[in-house]
Amino acid sequence: MTELLFNKRLQVQVKNRETDERRSVIRISIELQLLTNPVHRKDLIVRLTDDTDLYFLYNLVISEEDFQSLKVQQGLLIDFTSFPQKFIDLLEQCISEQDRENPRFLLQLTSASSAFDHGPSNLNIVETNAFKHLTHLSLKLLPGSDTDIKKYLATCLSTVKEEKQQLEQKLRKTEEDLTRQLNYAQQ
Amino acid sequence: MTELLFNKRLQVQVKNRETDERRSVIRISIELQLLTNPVHRKDLIVRLTDDTDLYFLYNLVISEEDFQSLKVQQGLLIDFTSFPQKFIDLLEQCISEQDRENPRFLLQLTSASSAFDHGPSNLNIVETNAFKHLTHLSLKLLPGSDTDIKKYLATCLSTVKEEKQQLEQKLRKTEEDLTRQLNYAQQ
Incomplete structure (x- = not known):
């Protein structure tokens, strides 16, 4: 069973090794998948797509175990159950500020490789204050096969x-x- | 440049190694593709799909050279230019008879493997008269990757x-x- 939690188009700042920064629009969907077989488990599925490029697809599946690593690695203080809503809140914050000239919250998509077709990408939610860039969340997504x-x-x-x-x-x-x-x- | 010559749903008799014969409906499209780079060439593209199964796809690309082999192999008396229309005429003949109990012209899809997902399939146009089954045309199609x-x-x-x-x-x-x-x- 799959529950769709979020599915919206968002402005994103795209950065890869070769090109300069550019603005783009991607669709982010967040789904909670409940599996009962062979064991009960919940997976959070994050998917990036592009309505204008049908071949653009990035995926991330976060299981409860994966979340424990993510939590330690990024110093999160919430549990797996509260994570989706917190993630959505941050995305909504980005949406609410995306038409400002200097948004405080910004969505970034970065790739170490030169094109987005291959290697993994990072989706970052970054707050910019007077002092520095604060990364609230950084998720590593893999290009779809x-x-x-x-x-x-x-x-x-x-x-x-x-x-x-x-x-x-x-x-x-x-x-x-x-x-x-x-x-x-x-x- | 691609010119669509035919695109219709047809009844087909499906046969593979394991299952008995069954009736199904597939969509056949025939396209003529004109390439000018690096050399001028024409390819005839035959595609089988199933409106109810989005993953079902069989392809055949016939170049002018391929056609020469096909011509020899199946004893055809027409050239590459006339072939598409003759093929379409045969398909239309199958359509016109597909609601009869004993159609004289029948479209057959046969597979040597047990399922249609893997190995190649043959699309045959078969005339049945009082004496025997006559195969007017037999095309080998490969499953789409x-x-x-x-x-x-x-x-x-x-x-x-x-x-x-x-x-x-x-x-x-x-x-x-x-x-x-x-x-x-x-x-």
Whole structure:
């Protein structure tokens, strides 16, 4: 079972080895996946995609054990259960400031390699105060394999096809309803 | 440059090593791809997909040279230029007879392996007369790799997204038009 916790487009500052900084827009989705087989476990799935580049996909799966390492490594003071909401709060903070010239909270996507197609990337939530840059959270995401991208696109395609079908129905119904009303009014 | 010559759903008789024969519906598309770089060449691309199984993809690319082998091997009497239309004529013949109890022309998809996920498949156009089964054409198709399927799904997704957008516009316009007419009629 999968619960979608967050799914929004956000401005992001993109930095890699070769290009200068640039602004871009990516979609971040956060899902909580509950598995019961073979054991009960919860995984948090973070996914970066780009609505304008269907092949762009970065993934991160955080299990409860992974979270313990992340917690120690980044000095977090919350537990796995509270982490998703805290992460979302930070993202919302970035959204609320993304149109400012000098946002206090900024989302950064950095890559050590020259292109984003290969190596891992870091998604950082950075606060800038008068004194320094403070990294609140830094998550390492891996580029999706062809199999990952294939599955992701199939899911998108099913959703869009269904939405399209609903639109077609709605259009038919709207035309019928209004034509009927129009006929009635013209009598 | 790619020219779409055919794109229809057809009934097909599916046969593999393990299962019995069964009827299924697949989509066959035929495209002519013109390449000018590095040399001028034409490729005929045959693609089998399944609208209900987004991961089902079989491909065949026939170049002019490939066609010469095919021609010799299957005793064809036409040249590469006439081949696409002849192939389409045979498919249309299958369509026109597919609702009959005993169709004279039948489309067959056979696989030597137990499942369709792996090994190659043969797409056969078979005429059955009182005396025997006559194979008019037999094409060997390869299952798409994850990369192929990824590209195919991305193309589908772009198309469906665009169609959805056009529907949204049409719905808005229909609502506006009819509401305006209704207001006018009610005055």
